[in-house]
Amino acid sequence: MSKQFVDGVLAKVMAHDGxxxxxxxxxxxxxxxxxxxxxxxxxxxxxKLVERxxxxxxxxxxxxxxxxxxxxxxxxxxxxxxxxxxxxxxxxGLRFHPSVDLDTVKFLAFEQVFKGAxxxxxxxxxxxxxxxxxxxxxxxxxxxxxxxxxxxxxxHVGPDTDIPAGDIGVGTREIGYxxxxxxxxxxxxxxxxxxKGLDYGGSQARAEATGYGLVYFATCMLHAxxxxxxxxxxxxxxxxxxxxxxAEKARQLGAVVVAMSDSHGYVxxxxxxxxxxxxxxxxxxxGRIAEYASLRSSAQYHDGPKGMWTVPCNMALPSATEGELDxxxxxxxxxxxCAVVAEGANLPSTQGAIQILRDAGVSFAPSKxxxxxxxxISALEMSQNVTRLAWTFEEVDARLKKIMNAIYDRCLxxxxxxxxxxxxxxxxxxxxxxxxxxAMLAQGIV
Ligand code: NDP
Ligand code: 2IT
Numbered sequence: 148m149s150k151q152f153v154d155g156v157l158a159k160v161m162a163h164d165g166x167x168x169x170x171x172x173x174x175x176x177x178x179x180x181x182x183x184x185x186x187x188x189x190x191x192x193x194x195k196l197v198e199r200x201x202x203x204x205x206x207x208x209x210x211x212x213x214x215x216x217x218x219x220x221x222x223x224x225x226x227x228x229x230x231x232x233x234x235x236x237x238x239x240g241l242r243f244h245p246s247v248d249l250d251t252v253k254f255l256a257f258e259q260v261f262k263g264a265x266x267x268x269x270x271x272x273x274x275x276x277x278x279x280x281x282x283x284x285x286x287x288x289x290x291x292x293x294x295x296x297x298x299x300x301x302x303h304v305g306p307d308t309d310i311p312a313g314d315i316g317v318g319t320r321e322i323g324y325x326x327x328x329x330x331x332x333x334x335x336x337x338x339x340x341x342x343k344g345l346d347y348g349g350s351q352a353r354a355e356a357t358g359y360g361l362v363y364f365a366t367c368m369l370h371a372x373x374x375x376x377x378x379x380x381x382x383x384x385x386x387x388x389x390x391x392x393x394a395e396k397a398r399q400l401g402a403v404v405v406a407m408s409d410s411h412g413y414v415x416x417x418x419x420x421x422x423x424x425x426x427x428x429x430x431x432x433x434g435r436i437a438e439y440a441s442l443r444s445s446a447q448y449h450d451g452p453k454g455m456w457t458v459p460c461n462m463a464l465p466s467a468t469e470g471e472l473d474x475x476x477x478x479x480x481x482x483x484x485c486a487v488v489a490e491g492a493n494l495p496s497t498q499g500a501i502q503i504l505r506d507a508g509v510s511f512a513p514s515k516x517x518x519x520x521x522x523x524i525s526a527l528e529m530s531q532n533v534t535r536l537a538w539t540f541e542e543v544d545a546r547l548k549k550i551m552n553a554i555y556d557r558c559l560x561x562x563x564x565x566x567x568x569x570x571x572x573x574x575x576x577x578x579x580x581x582x583x584x585x586a587m588l589a590q591g592i593v
Contacts, residue, residue, distance in 0.1 A: 338532025358392025360520015
């Protein structure tokens with residue numbers, strides 16, 4: 148009965164939102180895991196919880212006109228989706244990248260609902276962004292864009308309503324400009340955004356949180372297999388906020404990070420990548436990862452990011468973008484004896500890839516659990532803003548570790564209880580769904 152019910156909801160979503168392929172994949176992954184929960188909770192069916200859950204509470208799209216350094220008028224599109232606020236206020240990042248469209252923002256917002264619930268920090272799910280490309284733009288252009296973007300966004304967000312943060316293309320610089328404009332427009336100084344700079348309400352360890360949290364989560368997976376980081380070969384895709392901090396923590400724990408990438412290609416360094424060098428190239432100089440190979444004689448650069456998955460490793464941490472780990476990549480990883488894959492990016496693995504990894508006995512952690520450390524520490528940033536206190540790095544990092552361990556334990560317990568397995572995808576979706584569904588049930592039909 149429940150399988151039929153779930154299939155029916157999925158068919159309706161696909162018919163209703165015809166071209167949203169990424170959103171469909173995200174919905175499918177959740178729905179395919181929750182049949183055993185639906186079996187035990189007929190009230191969820193009666194109250195149409197699943198049907199309500201797949202419909203965003205609100206979606207905002209707006210024009211963002213701005214003027215570039217040459218005096219040319221440019222027009223971009225802005226988005227913010229508040230997907231679900233049953234567990235807490237809408238919470239999730241803003242992405243600035245030319246590929247951003249409604250489908251992208253919708254699937255990311257949907258994922259964020261379960262991630263917020265899994266984090267245990269009373270967070271709802273939202274996401275936003277624009278097809279604006281910060282690459283190659285001057286600081287002034289980025290500032291003007293951020294100000295115009297906020298000129299519309301400010302009326303929809305607020306410290307108790309919707310709290311955006313960073314994501315691809317939105318880092319400390321962009322958050323600073325967005326915050327300054329919100330403050331001016333509303334005449335308030337509040338925690339309306341997270342990922343802020345440390346001088347004006349940012350939290351220690353927020354920049355590190357997603358990457359460090361990913362490694363803390365993967366540590367639980369390694370220990371379950373009787374493995375450790377020491378001496379292990381690790382590949383980390385991407386070289387942005389999440390990737391750099393994941394690589395940094397893995398290295399601190401004794402791993403050898405042998406490969407990293409950007410959207411143009413990847414570098415291999417069998418002696419272990421110098422993360423500080425990558426940070427300098429990618430975050431300070433805003434350059435290409437290829438430059439790393441010209442600085443280190445032990446490193447080689449290869450064009451195109453996809454080939455990176457063929458580099459032999461014990462663990463892989465996909466931390467760049469959605470869909471980057473496809474079936475060919477999964478086959479290469481499994482064939483080379485990779486034992487653990489934990490997702491730092493949002494939905495980086497295709498469904499076909501996940502199937503191949505599962506069949507090969509690779510331990511796999513889905514993004515909504517493994518990268519929840521970022522949003523969890525955003526919640527700690529919000530707490531510090533409300534109380535006007537600033538916690539130490541060590542304090543926040545210790546909490547992050549506890550939060551990631553707790554997410555892992557809850558996912559594992561749910562998988563064991565509902566399907567008698569240790570499948571973290573099933574566990575994460577069940578815990579996330581149950582938390583949101585119970586909150587929605589309690590709050591009535593709203
Ligand atoms: P950044 O913008 O800091 O970095 C993105 C990185 O990914 C860049 O190095 C970029 O390269 C690279 N990249 C983009 N596309 C590809 C590709 N096709 N192949 C290889 N590399 C690519 O973003 P974040 O690190 O913040 O985000 C990375 C991922 O993590 C995203 O999926 C995001 O949604 C997710 N995430 C982020 C969180 C956060 O707190 N920031 C929290 C949880 C998840 P290039 O420089 O060439 O563009
Ligand atoms: O995907 C994500 O979890 C983020 N981009 C971070 C969200 C947040 O609100 O900190």
